Amino acid sequence: MNLVYADADGNVYDHPTWIGLGRSGDMVVELMEDELIPLPEGATLVGLPHTRPIGLDPKKGTMAVLPGDVQAVGALMPQGYTRLNIPSYVKTNKDEKFPLFGYTAVVWKDGQFYVAAEATDDPERWNPLNCDRRDVASGVELLTTKYPENRLYKHLSNCALGYECLTSSNTFLQRWEGGVPVSYSCNAGCYGCISEQPDDSGFVAPQTRMNFRPTVEEIVQVMMEQLITPDAIISFGQGCEGEPSTQAKIIIEAIKEVRSRTSNGFININTNAGLTDHIRGIVDAGLDLMRVSTISALDDHYNAYYKPRAYTLKNVEKSLKYATDKGVYTSINYLIFPGVTDREEEIEAMIGFVKRTGLKLIQMRNLNIDPESYLELIPKPQGEIYGMKQMMDIFRDECPDVVIGSYTHIPPDKLRGK
Template sequence: MNLVYADENGQVFDDPDYIGLARSADMVVEIMEDELIPLPEGATLVSLPHTNAVGLNPETGQMERLEGTQAVGALLPQGFTRLLIPSYVKTDKTQLFPLFGYTAVVWKEDGFYVAARCTDDPEPWNPRNCDVNELELSVKRIREEYPENKLYEHLSNCALEYECLTASNTFLNRWEGAVPVSYSCNAGCFGCISEQPDDSGFPAPQTRMNFKPSQEDVVQVMMEHLRTPQSIISFGQGCEGEPSTQAPLIIKAIKEVRQRTSQGFININTNAGLTDHIRGIVDAGLDLMRVSTISALDDHYNAYYKPRAYNLKNVEKSIRYATDQGVITSINYLIFPGVTDREEEVEAMIEFVRRSGIKLIQMRNLNIDPESYLNLIPKARGEMIGMKQMMEIYAEELPDVIMGSYTHTPDFFHKVTGK
């Protein structure tokens, strides 16, 4: 497997004189054949700024830094979980990578391969399924139908400018749609994609909403999307803070919508720290809940999320309450090779999932600068298991829990589990 690198102009090449390597946390490692899959459709190759590529010289058996090159990583589409990150050395350690989830990539005889695993059906979230012309017409039609709706105005920018597929779904009236409501948050996530402190060094890839929508605006978006039995409308988007901080608005909107239609499913993507608020939202008629987490260990969780007036016990209580009320609960598990697969992380997460009654683990590649993240979190206390083996352990220890990458309707669970 040949090393893949980019030149100063961003053109990508392979070097047959060097074997491609990868990283697990801060360790440079060789890539096993069973860790590789062909580069998926919809993936993007990107150069890692301010780096040199690192490869293995087969003649000397030594790892070497290739001066004048840039390391290359792949950005994977939904449905694929990375197993390793690219191998590189920074040429300027003060420079931070943009907030993306970089995956190790190599060249074999028939094309590019990545260190990843398919964990869900990638088809619904393949960007090629979003026709720009159709989207623009749909945005125009809905904006004309609801000219006073500030939420549609906001979402049109998300769909057309940021190419957010969830926002696009809202206008295309399919699958999971977006209904953002919150401009504030009760956490200060280190890798927040919508709001970063001026001195963080991370450029936020999108802008957080800066207004509170009216109940009428929220209900209009929900009613427009919930037209089919399989539609999902979701609070808690990348362009907003924590949705449960707007619990009164959400509760009233859900109750009004459910008085008017029983179609589709109402979901919330949340950190679940505000347990009383979550209880109110669940009781209003919530169907699905996805809880964002990076760890089931307090010190790791707190270092990344910087929670304000809540902790992991609150999160677990929220999930348990929702589960007990019949809500299908899942976690949005932010994973990073060499960290998520540490022995202590795996053991703690298995127990957390068992106690809280989670039905689905959504594996999501953490968008972060590796060095900054590794310097932030606690040092490893146990062995590194490996991402592939970690997923095998979850499958064995949690046989009733599904591994996936995104939110599904109840029919999916019935189909997979037969329950």
């Protein structure tokens, strides 16, 4: 497996003799054959700015920095793929931070690119190649014309056309899982927030957060247009907004109004679930699915990343348990990072969290972050690091009734019940 690198102009090469490596946390590691899969459709190769690649020089039998005016290369994976290692590199300027994406180790092998990743879900619905941009543009024209006063459709049109966000694109294609953002504020200060960053963070937020409070009628219009088929999903809580449960009142009113008109489809919320009383109200209004974002089941790690305001991880656990007990199909949006998520203490804590809350699905999500910044932020490892592949095997063994996936699933029994 050959080292992959890029030159100053962004041209990508494989080294004829050097062996490609990966990283787990801050450790450079060899890549195992069973950790590699061919570069999947929808993946993107990117150069890592201000870096030099680290590879294995077979002549010397040692790891070394590749000389010359070159930079390391990583792969950005489509949904449905969980990375097992990040690229191996050294920064040439430690003050520079990577853009907020999730970078996966990539090598050249058997005449093609391979990545250190595992397919954890069927990528079909979230493959960017299955989203025709011309159809999206037509959908934007149709719905913004039909609802010219609806600010949500105007806001989402920028997400769909400008950012090419697949969830907002689905809103205009009226298929699968579509989004309905509602909140401009948040009760957490996530270190890697993609819609709002403090001026001194050193990161540039890749998306713009909504800046208005929608009316119930605006929300209902978007929900009703999405829920036209039995298996459609409409989701509160998008990357372009804050925490949706801070707007619980209008969410509750909108859900009740929609459910008075149709039983079609499924209503989902993506939430940090810290506002337990608000979550209870939303659940009781008729919620079907709930996906809770978390990075850890350990307080010190969770607090370092989320910087929760007036809530704790215990509130998150209570919210999940309440929703599960009320028949909501619950999952976690698990922000994962090789060398951290697969630590012994992290695995043990998460297994306990899963069992106590009764959640049904773990959605593996590659954390979009600058690795060095993240590793400096969180607690140091205490126990053994198992590796991402073994970690997922442990979850499957310890929690056999919990699905390991990458995005929202509709339970077959719920679909039949509709």
